[in-house]
Amino acid sequence: MATFGSSVRRGLPRVPGGEPWPPAGAAPGTNGNGVAPAEAPLVEVVARPAGADASTPRLATPEVAGVASAGRAIRRGLPRVSGGEPWPPAGVVPAAAAGATTDVAAVVATETATRTEATPSEAVTPVKVPPVVAAGAEAGQQVTPSAAGEGAKALRRGLPRVAGGEPWPPAGFAPTATAAAVTDAAPAPAAEAPAERVVRAGLPRPATAAPTPVVAAAVEASVETARTRAIAETRIAEVVAPAAPATATGVPLSQPLPFHRTVWAGRAARTRPAARPEPKRIGPFTRGQWVGAVIVGGAGVLYAAGMAVFAVRWLLSTEWGVDFLAAYPGEYHLPEGAPVGVPAWLGWQHFFNVFLMVLIIRTGLQVRTDKRPSVFWSPRSNGRRKMSLSLWFHQSLDILWIVNGVIFVVLLFVTGQWMKIVPTSWEVFPNAVSAGLQYVSLDWPTENGWVNYNSLQQLAYFATVFLAAPLAIATGVRMSHVWPKNAAGLNRAYPLEWARAVHFPVMLYFVAFIAVHVFLVFATGALRNLNHMYAAQGSIDPDAYTDNWTGFWFFAASLIVIAAAWVAARPLVLAPIARLFGKVTGR
Secondary structure, eight states: OOOOOSOOOOOOBSSTTOOBSSOTTOOOOOOTTSOOGGGSOSOEEEEOOTTOOTTSOOEEEEOSOOOOOTTOOOOOOSBSSTTOOBSSOTTOOOOOOTTOOOOHHHHHHHHHHHHHHHOTTSOOOOOOOOOEEOTTOOTTOOOOGGGGOTTOOOOOOOOBSSTTOOBSSOTTOOOOOOHHHHHHOEEOOGGGOOSOOEEOOOSOOOTTOOOOHHHHHHHHHHHHHHHHHHHHHHHHHHHHSOOOOSSTTSOOTTSOOOOOOOOOOOTTOOOOOOOOOOOOEETTEEHHHHHHHHHHHHHHHHHHHHHHHHHHHHHHHSHHHHHHHHHOOSOOOOOTTOOOSOOHHHHHHHHHHHHHHHHHHHHHHHHHHOSSOSOEEEOTTOTTOOEEHHHHHHHHHHHHHHHHHHHHHHHHHHHTTHHHHSOOSTTHHHHHHHHHHHHHTTOOOOOOTTTOOOHHHHHHHHHIIIIIHHHHHHHHHHHSTTSOTTOHHHHHHSOHHHHHHHHHHHHHHHHHHHHHHHHHHHHTTHHHHHHHHHSOOOOSSTTTTTTOOHHHHHHHHHHHHHHHHHHHOSHHHHHHHHHTTSEEEOO
């Protein structure tokens, strides 16, 4: 039942970042008897005057507390209403506290209730205890706020207990007794006790606070006589005289005050929208940017192509253009003894080349984009030398493509077919320009591929077979596991970075060549051209085999085979094949 002795409850700081007010160790001013008013806890005792009935309102008074001498100014705080004057009003002075009475038993019960507030697990109920009468006071004297005498120091009123209520305590409250009166007090018999008092708990006290000497002495004098009856009378008090409601409105003090909104958005208020998530990017652009780039770029390409067509047609219609086409029609005569037609082996070589090239491009892109492979292959002779299954398949296809290419080149020179794709005259360049102008003007050359290719077509085939293919092989070998890693001089002469910088553009060239080649095959006589390459059927007459579908069906069957190989190129199918040549592991 400890109460605060000489310390003052500290509040908010008076300056930003300062210490709580008042400073640590400060004590309130003393009253006329030299007793500090802070020796009493700041809890309220609700009492009913002696001899009053149940309809008489209870009087709330602070516990035993000394007050400062009369005439001391009260510090003014915040206003009680919006836009009002600081509270209390100007001119209010403290009231004297001499001659007041108090109830030590109420202090005891207050301390008990205070403990209950600090430790809710212990149930403490109001009790009837004998009162303590101050020295010089008559027995049965009613303790009221006015008992402090005229000019006594008034209590400082704080915030209301309920929303919209009056400041607490009510107006007119004043300290009821001095500490000196408490010292001389003696417990009165229980029969002379005034109307029962109900102790109301205030704010919790720190567990480490020590009781004040004055209150502790009074408590020790009365607690022994009241302890035996307190337990029994506690239960009776609960039934006969239940505790008064916590507040005037009946709302318990444990319930938080309602929150009333006082700030609203102004006329120019603006709410910043939440940031949108970053869209997924495909390379440097998002999907929408790619669509826009394709649309804008496609429109630009079509516009440029249309302008080029009109310009070239105008150029070829001039006298210079007519003479240039007459001198260089787009092709030149082959050397004597050049073979005519397309042999069957060349058709098969063409199919194998397309089949392998499509899969090589697919696996090459997969190796380039596969960051964390799930299946690996290693040779039986060196289990530590691992590569992804996609890379193994890519390099295996490269080996088959190289073998097919070597056979193709050998047969080209053995059979004389090389003269159709290798330039044999310097006229190939002006004729290539002529063929290019004819393609741009949309008046395409109509040479017969069974006999001869136009010069632009011949240069493209030559560059593909004898330039692009060797570059792809040389750069691929440098990037593969076949290349010796410890050959320092060879590595300096042929850096790996050079190989990587060339290998990918060469692949893009093959993709572009295949796309343009297939487009022109279908645009310049699809059935005739497919018969030449896939069915080995043709004639010197360019109009022959223009309605024969044999080559087309062979071409369709080859597309089905290529599509099936594309779908089957996955670890489930490749792993059993790879195990024939090495070890396949998951790590």
